[in-house]
Amino acid sequence: MNQKDILGKLEFIDKFKTETVNLETKAAKTDYPKKCYDTISSFSNKYGGIIIFGIDEENDFEITGVYDINDLQKQISSLCSDSMEPTVRPDFLPIEYKGKKLLAVEIQEMLQSKKPCYYKPKGLIKGSYTRVEDRDDVMTNYEIYALQSYNDGIREDLRPNKRATIEDLDATQLEEYLKKIKQEKPNFSKNNEEKILRLSGIMDNGSIYPTLAGTMIFGEYPQAFYPQLFVACAVIPGNEIGEVGEIGQRFDDNKRIEGTIEQMLEETLIFLRKNMRTKVIIDPKTGKRENVTEYSMLALREAIANALIHRDYSVQTESAFIEVYMYNDRIVIQNPGALYGMNKLEKLGTDSIMESRNSTIVRILEEKGAVIENRHSGIPTMRREMRKMNLPEPEFVEERGAFKVIFRNSVITDEQVSEQVSEQVSEQVSEQVMNRIDNYKRLVTNFCIEEKSAKEIREFLKLSSRNYVNTNIIKPLLEEGILRYTNEKSVNASNQKYIVKNK
Secondary structure, three states, rough: OOHHHHHHHHOOOOOOOOOOOOEEEEOEEEOOOOOOHHHHHHHHHHOOOEEEEEEEEHHHHEEEEEHHHHHHHHHHHHHHHEEEOOOOOOEEEEEOOOEEEEEEEEEEEOOOHHHHEEEHHHHHHHHEEEOOEEEEEEEHHHHHHHHHHHHHHOOOOHOOOOOHHHEEEEEHHHHHHHHHHHHHHHHHHHHHHHHHHHHHHOEEOOOOEEEEHHHHHHHHOOOHHHOOOOOEEEEEEOOOOOOOOOOOOOOOOOEEEOOOOHHHHHHHHHHHHOOOOOOEEEEEOOEEEEEEEEHHHHHHHHHHHHHHHOOOOOOOHHHOOEEEOOOEEEEEEEEEEEOOOOOHHOOOOOOOOOOOOOOOHHHHHHOOOOOOOOOOOOHHHHHHHHHHHHOOEEEEEEEOEEEEEEEEEEOOOHHHHHHHHHHHHHOOHHHHHHHHHHHHHHHEEEEHOEEEEEHHHHHHHHOOOHHHHHHHHHHHHHHHOOOEEOOOOOOOOOOOOEEOOOO
């Protein structure tokens, strides 16, 4: 923190009249503001930040100055050392701006092993805060638990499943795994199978119950014990949840996908491929046809595998499932659990060492060689495969208690599919596109009970291409005698509208 940095932040506040995730303002014109412990806690628990005292947010961020620089520093120092747990060590920088004396206070992010930082008079539960955009929110019980379980080294995937026995695991899968492990790890072959299963983390230390990892990887039906550990897949007829389709449907398709981690991965990919647009590419030299999916299936596979493997499996999130929602313009994959431990968004896909929440699940799947091939290669693969298709790179978003990956398309519209196919092989127009065109024609017939312009028709259908709508919808309806011009004397009139012929 230096004077230049603070002046830049003050100019930002002047211009935009707002705070940010790491910038807070406090009024202190006449006295020390008693309620600043929430921001000190939230900055300590999140990304760190700067508090500028002497700005009145309630009065359009007016620069008011502080009552006394020295006393204010003493008060804040006392608060940070006496009332915060663990102790916070702030940095101070007095500064003059627009003729007023201000005090900038920098709060560093606390070490992960010391979080959560809380205000002692309110206690751990009510006095721990986190930064959400420009505000300080009380941490949820889950957020506090996640920090404490990390500090205590709790391994959720080794939690015993006390309702199950080894009989609830797939014997064939276990036999194949044991055979592979004995071949690849000669030292393991010296132990009996019971001990190997225990050392591998498939059975608990008492060798009585399967672990959560053992159940989710080898279970015959894991959801008998963990009913909410499934993948909810849905196709949304629009760009936002809540939009409905042409017949009032909330989903064009939806499915609850259950099974082991491997089974859920494969079934989710099948669901996405089934509901995904496909364009036909013909090699002009060889005449070979190739169906190209709307998104990279390899990129999606990596994202779904990550969601299944790295989700939070703690008792706090057992009621939460993974969501895979396909919208018109994107696919969103969301799993319970924010980034684990010291992992940060900016480190994803880099050479930085990333901590693993479910290290036993990761290791067993690596040893099986079915889901994980090369550790830490998932995100670079997603980015590379989307770029190869000239699509935006995936977006990674950390939310409170959740993590999501967003894949956006270019959107491959029916217009584009139709044009591509027509150029390459007109007699092989896809049945899907033709069915969609027929549906558009039915919708327009009902829409044009009252006269409508071509623009109104495009907006109603949510299609942008004039040529596509005119060529494939309006013109055929006119030729079939279903629609008529309202101005038949000048069919090319700029104000031309269309109406069903019997009106």
